[in-house]
Amino acid sequence: MKSLVVMISTLAAAAAVSAASTANFDFAADATNQFGVDLYRQLAAGDGNLCVSPYSVEVALAMAFAGADGDTGMEMARVLHLPSDGDEIHASFASLQQSLEQTRLKVAKAADGSRETGEPSEPFALAIANRLFAQRSYGFRDSFQTLLKRYYGAELGMLDFQKDAEGARQQINKWVADQTQDHIRDLIPDGGLDDRTRFVLANAIYFKAQWLARFPETATKPQSFHLRGGAAVDVPTMRKVDKGIGYSKHDGFTAVSIPYAGHELQLLVLLPDEVNGLSALEAKLNAGLLGHCTKLNAQEVDLSLPKFKMEPPTIALADKLQVLGMKSAFDLPSGSANFDRIAPRKPNDYLAISQVFHKTFMAVDEKGTEASAATAVTGLRIASTSGFVPPRPIEIKVDHPFFYVIQHVPSGACLFIGRVTDPR
Numbered sequence: 001m002k003s004l005v006v007m008i009s010t011l012a013a014a015a016a017v018s019a020a021s022t023a024n025f026d027f028a029a030d031a032t033n034q035f036g037v038d039l040y041r042q043l044a045a046g047d048g049n050l051c052v053s054p055y056s057v058e059v060a061l062a063m064a065f066a067g068a069d070g071d072t073g074m075e076m077a078r079v080l081h082l083p084s085d086g087d088e089i090h091a092s093f094a095s096l097q098q099s100l101e102q103t104r105l106k107v108a109k110a111a112d113g114s115r116e117t118g119e120p121s122e123p124f125a126l127a128i129a130n131r132l133f134a135q136r137s138y139g140f141r142d143s144f145q146t147l148l149k150r151y152y153g154a155e156l157g158m159l160d161f162q163k164d165a166e167g168a169r170q171q172i173n174k175w176v177a178d179q180t181q182d183h184i185r186d187l188i189p190d191g192g193l194d195d196r197t198r199f200v201l202a203n204a205i206y207f208k209a210q211w212l213a214r215f216p217e218t219a220t221k222p223q224s225f226h227l228r229g230g231a232a233v234d235v236p237t238m239r240k241v242d243k244g245i246g247y248s249k250h251d252g253f254t255a256v257s258i259p260y261a262g263h264e265l266q267l268l269v270l271l272p273d274e275v276n277g278l279s280a281l282e283a284k285l286n287a288g289l290l291g292h293c294t295k296l297n298a299q300e301v302d303l304s305l306p307k308f309k310m311e312p313p314t315i316a317l318a319d320k321l322q323v324l325g326m327k328s329a330f331d332l333p334s335g336s337a338n339f340d341r342i343a344p345r346k347p348n349d350y351l352a353i354s355q356v357f358h359k360t361f362m363a364v365d366e367k368g369t370e371a372s373a374a375t376a377v378t379g380l381r382i383a384s385t386s387g388f389v390p391p392r393p394i395e396i397k398v399d400h401p402f403f404y405v406i407q408h409v410p411s412g413a414c415l416f417i418g419r420v421t422d423p424r
Contacts, residue, residue, distance in 0.1 A: 025096035027083060029411040032058045032096075033287040034081040036414050042320035044282055044419070047228050051310045051360040051418035053373035056205055057317070060375045062093055063130070063152055063201045064329070064353065067144050067342030072328045079326040090151035097128055097153075099410055107209070107262035124261060125208040129179050130154040133172055133200040135161050140199070144342050154201065161197035169193045172200055172376075179204030180372040183361040187374040189314055196380045198343075198351060203375065207406065207415060209260040210368035215240045215305070217366045225306055226275045226400040228421055235423045238366055239304045241393055246296025253281050256303065256396055257296045257407075260368060265415075267369060268293050268405040269305070271398055278401040278419065290405060294412040300393040306423040309363040317356040317375075329353045331382060354380045362416065371406060371416055 036054025043050055058080060065076045076082075082089050104126040130152040134140055136159070148154040159168040169188050176187045183206075193200075215238035223237035246257030246266070252273055257266045268290075272281045318330060328336040330353050337352030338345055345351075360373040406416040 027092035028096040029413040031081040056373045069340045070338040072338040094151040103264040129204040131202040135198045165193045183372040184374040208370040212259040215366040243300040245301040247299040270403040275400040302393045302395045304397045308423040314359045
């Protein structure tokens with residue numbers, strides 16, 4: 001079995017893909033959000049903090065999907081919520097990436113204007129990069145390489161997994177670290193690649209932005225945060241009164257959106273009414289709800305929000321994806337994997353995915369947010385057979401477990417989703 005690896009790292013910005021010029025991003029954004037909710041539910045067992053980049057995982061798997069055929073392609077399409085198997089899907093991902101790049105340019109231009117007038121301005125970064133690392137002399141189809149370059153901007157890098165899998169792993173991990181400002185290290189763990197590996201598809205996304213209106217550092221004080229079960233701990237909690245915070249009240253929870261500079265990105269917080277209400281809220285999550293919260297009505301809100309930082313270890317997603325229905329891609333049952341569009345499939349020599357690695361970083365403070373993520377899909381070559389307006393200001397204390405999203409407002413795409421059950 002020869003290995004196929006798809007990697008996503010949330011950190012580095014990529015230039016707009018020209019193939020997106022006539023496409024729209026709706027397919028890609030909707031698919032990302034629907035898949036993101038599905039994946040989140042698979043990962044939400046237990047009580048701990050959680051951070052995942054559905055955009056990162058979706059893009060990496062979409063690149064692998066470009067090489068899938070037969071039942072493998074149909075299963076991947078269902079799991080990834082892709083409506084068809086044509087170039088328009090990949091063009092939609094290119095369009096979404098182009099829209100994210102336009103957001104970066106718009107905010108960067110506004111920041112330059114602020115600096116010229118003497119106003120304080122923090123650097124803004126929203127970067128996406130894709131890469132194809134391929135085994136030297138393996139028979140990849142030119143059409144696959146062309147598609148990845150055209151729609152995902154994935155440059156080709158040649159490595160020799162057969163002779164030096166560990167050296168290749170280190171090079172790929174270094175690429176990820178470089179793309180993520182060194183936040184994502186050792187994405188592919190020891191033993192994650194071997195002499196059967198044949199390629200790695202890599203996507204990197206990095207995000208750093210300041211709030212449209214900062215939280216005053218002098219207002220940050222220790223405040224009680226009620227953990228699951230009700231026990232309270234003191235955590236550094238930010239506070240500000242802001243007329244530009246989106247707000248809506250729903251059955252069982254409150255939604256607030258905090259805009260970043262430029263208005264095109266936001267942090268969405270869904271806060272259960274009950275201290276132990278997060279599980280009930282998670283059961284209600286769906287792509288439609290997240291889309292509805294993309295543009296909440298701005299209200300004057302007195303908001304208290306804990307600072308938090310997450311650096312979880314690499315997680316393996318293969319089992320979760322198989323539960324969702326992506327089985328033949330992992331060669332279950334044996335002999336079923338079909339990535340003929342990547343390289344010609346032979347009875348005793350064909351590609352299959354062996355593992356999907358994902359890793360994230362998230363930090364939220366008074367200035368804004370910095371986040372990054374990385375995903376690697378490893379594969380093998382098989383060599384055998386509500387419009388509610390309450391009185392102002394609205395006081396909202398985020399003092400118990402909550403769900404959050406970093407959202408691209410123009411498309412509604414969720415770049416990151418997760419939960420905070422303990423901000424410490």
